[in-house]
Amino acid sequence: MARVFRALWWRSLRLSSSQFATETQAARGGSWLAAAAPVLAQRLAGDVEVRPGFLSRQEEETLCRELEPGLRRLRYERQHWDGAIHGFRETEKLRWTKESSEILQRVRDAAFPPGVPQLSLVHVLDLEKSGYIKPHIDSIKFCGSTIAGLCLLSSSVMRLVSEENQEDWVDLLLERRCLYILRGRARYEFTHQILRDEDSFFNGQQVSRDRRISVICRNLPDSADPAQRSLP
Ligand SMILES: O=C(O)CCC(=O)C(=O)O
Ligand SMILES: [Fe+2]
């Protein structure tokens, strides 16, 4: 029987009530980055990267074709009061077609220096149009310093908020077919979230959300038991 791994234990929720900085405050730090203050963009330089158009239309299609049959067997989960993610279905995938493996290798090469031990399971998260992800930090017990995600089917806005000061936020425009990479400070010192359709604005411009699939590669934490490590 195929085993479906649940990835929710990867996330520990950091909910907050004061994340209402308006986009008009935004200072453009790049075509895909908007921040509450320019100094924030500087602080995160090197720890946040978005590569628009990382995937061709054909590559997006290849990944979706491979993922759809498995996803269709799952039901979207909704209205879990304590969950970080709403309106989602997810799985972890080990085996990929040759075409898809080549795409994922490009992601790994872009995100991780050679020799960094990575999780061989790739996390696949399907958010329905009304789905969204609340602020959280990925588990430091199970995931290492780097999170690299491909964005399929829909553009979205990812908001990073400083744990230290909730007024320090950075928005990332995650266009359809982009790759984003969060490392270091962006991964450990800021929560990340995917805004819901109603709140999905970047620099004051609406970014309409639709169903979105993300395909996420992670590395292992330094402390991971070497016996559990499986290199891709
Ligand atoms: O969908 C994404 O790009 C991010 C997902 C996420 O934050 C998570 O699974 O921890
Ligand atoms: Fe996350």
Ligand SMILES: [Mn+2]
């Ligand atoms: Mn839930």
